[in-house]
Amino acid sequence: MSQTRKYRRPRLFEPLTLRGITIPNRIMMSPMCQYWAPDSIPGPWHLTHLLSRAVGGVGLVMAEATAVEAAGRITPYCLGLWNDEQKAAFAKIAEALSQAGAVPGIQLAHAGRKASHSQPWEGDAYLPPQDGGWQTVGPGLEPWEPGQPAPRQLTAPEIAHQADNFRAAAKRALDAGFKLVEIHAAHGYLLHSFLSPLTNRRDDEYGGSFENRSRFLKEVVSAVRQVWPEDLPLLVRLSATDWIEGGWTVADSVRLAAELIPLGVDLIDCSSGGITSRLPIKPHAGYQVPMAEQVRKEAPAPTAAVGLITNPEMAEEILANGRADLVALGRTLLWDPYWPHHAAKKLLAEVKLPPQYSRADIFK
Secondary structure (H helix, E strand, O other): OOOOOOOOOOHHHOOEEEOOEEEOOOEEEOOOOOOOOOOOOOOHHHHHHHHHHHHOOOOEEEEEEEEOOHHHOOOOOOOEOOOHHHHHHHHHHHHHHHHOOOEEEEEEEOOHHHOOEOOHHHOOOEOOHHHOOOOOEEOOOOOOOOOOOOOEEOOHHHHHHHHHHHHHHHHHHHHHOOOEEEEEEOOOOHHHHHHOOOOOOOOOOOOOOHHHHOHHHHHHHHHHHHHOOOOOOEEEEEEOOOOOOOOOOHHHHHHHHHHHHHHOOOEEEEEOOOOOOOOOOOOOOOOOHHHHHHHHHHOOOOEEEEOOOOOHHHHHHHHHOOOOOEEEEOHHHHHOOOHHHHHHHHOOOOOOOOHHHHHHHHHO
């Protein structure tokens, strides 16, 4: 007589509901740039890259940092969402992710002073306009790297225009079928460069005090919420600390998170660093988790923990002990697209393979 298997119910495989969307588990694919879109339009590589993680069991699959204007790309090969041709290509991806059982998400971004670079495997070098690059922009005149040309300082009307760009990209993301949007305000890119006192030395309404430095991000959040439906979740990725004395701190992130939640933000994705290429800390397994935990408890706000989370036991500990609400995996999923299925097996949870792969149940 056959016996019914009894499975555990790890926290990692419990659903998470944000507004009207239920993510089937607590595993998020972190947005990871592929630098592989010559026309800034997603193609077969992006569909395969994202869909394979949905088939692999990831609950929330996030498309990479997607520029809200051409000048907001990191490289000429980065994705964008400023026209309808891009929207149509993204719609195929969002539909495929949904059919595979994942929640399709997209991160909207502007690279700011870190824009106009070559692909990483081509040296990650600054590209001048004559070599296919463009004029970068930022809160001030400080370049990303010493020796690079200064960015152009955005005026107040241009800052308002950038908020409009985020709103328009969010509307296209909605039309394309995405169910979750994340605003990229981390890693030294445009919004983070306004937050950090290390790069924002303005003396107008967008610089100086905490309130002024966070004004731009709040305006972007409000602009996006104007077109992003009430029943769909909105995330913000922050660099929870700059890791440098005099820079942005975890306490700042706690304060900002508490102010973003009433504006319609549903979860804070807690990363760190990026305001300088000379990071004064060596990353190690789970090194950013305490930041997500502090923001979650002190803001309080739902959070995602990210940063060298590599094994199922670590992911389960983070969630089971209330240190975060999601775990965001990056390089781990690049190496193993089927990590969620392998994690379920290791944690003695039910392995929920797609029906097309049901013949593989001998490995459950």
